[in-house]
Amino acid sequence: MTLSDIEEVVLLDADGRAIGRAPKSSVHGADTARHLAFSCHVFNERDELLVTRRALSKQTWPGVWTNSFCGHPAPAETLTHAIRRRGEFELGLSLEGIEPVLPFFHYRATDASGLVENELCPVYTAYATSELEPHPGEVMDFAWVAPHRLASAIEHAPWAFSPWFVLQAQLLPFLGGSLDRREAIAS
Numbered sequence: 074m075t076l077s078d079i080e081e082v083v084l085l086d087a088d089g090r091a092i093g094r095a096p097k098s099s100v101h102g103a104d105t106a107r108h109l110a111f112s113c114h115v116f117n118e119r120d121e122l123l124v125t126r127r128a129l130s131k132q133t134w135p136g137v138w139t140n141s142f143c144g145h146p147a148p149a150e151t152l153t154h155a156i157r158r159r160g161e162f163e164l165g166l167s168l169e170g171i172e173p174v175l176p177f178f179h180y181r182a183t184d185a186s187g188l189v190e191n192e193l194c195p196v197y198t199a200y201a202t203s204e205l206e207p208h209p210g211e212v213m214d215f216a217w218v219a220p221h222r223l224a225s226a227i228e229h230a231p232w233a234f235s236p237w238f239v240l241q242a243q244l245l246p247f248l249g250g251s252l253d254r255r256e257a258i259a260s
Contacts, residue, residue: 082145083109089177089193094148101132105189108145112178112196112237113156114245115141115166117217122247123201124223125164126214127235133188136213139235143194156197164215165206168199175244182236196241224249 080097085107100108115123123141127134144159146152153171160166175196183189207215218226227234227242228249234242242248 080145081148083148085109085193089179091148097145101188101190103187103189105191107179107191107193110143110145110192110194111152111156112140112143112194112241113160113168113171114174114196114198114241114247115160115164115168115201116198117201119217120220121217122220122223123164123205124216124218125207125212128209128211128213130210133184133186133190134235137235138233139238140241141199142211143237152195152197156199160199163208163211165203165208166201167203169202170198170200172198174198175241178241178244180237180240190237192237194237196245198247220247221249 081094082097082100083091084093084095084100086092087107091109095106095108100106117123124138125141126138127136129135142159142163144155144163146155156171157168160168173195177193178196179193181189181191205215224242227239231239242250244250244252246252
């Protein structure tokens with residue numbers, strides 16, 4: 074039995090209301106139910122943004138670059154607690170200043186193997202207050218990057234990044250995006 078067999082996610086209806094729960098291992102497939110997740114963008118004291126490359130063992134989008142980390146809150150767990158928990162687990166990081174920046178972000182994407190992500194995925198920023206110690210089963214590489222350089226990389230090579238990260242960058246001002254694009258991207 075793996076951790077994802079034990080972990081549960083919150084299932085959602087089309088309006089984002091909780092309608093149940095399911096094992097994390099059962100919700101990522103060809104017909105993925107909509108569920109609650111989160112994304113976090115972590116900055117350091119030099120205002121550089123942490124990007125990570127997903128481990129090759131990840132079920133969806135293995136080996137691609139993405140935002141600092143993502144995860145799923147457990148049923149009855151607050152998003153802030155889930156962010157702290159996953160930041161510690163995936164990156165060995167202590168985080169401060171956790172703030173929502175795209176509280177209603179959602180997306181649906183299919184990877185090359187046919188696995189689907191279908192998530193209401195509020196987006197947060199946070200600041201690292203400890204040294205990075207990535208978990209090798211989650212992260213195979215990482216970099217601290219000036220946001221404007223990262224925005225340029227996403228614009229010129231979107232295929233190298235996770236689809237949710239590319240969509241978030243189109244909305245996040247610190248990555249050159251505009252919140253005015255919310256309706257166009259959400260459709």
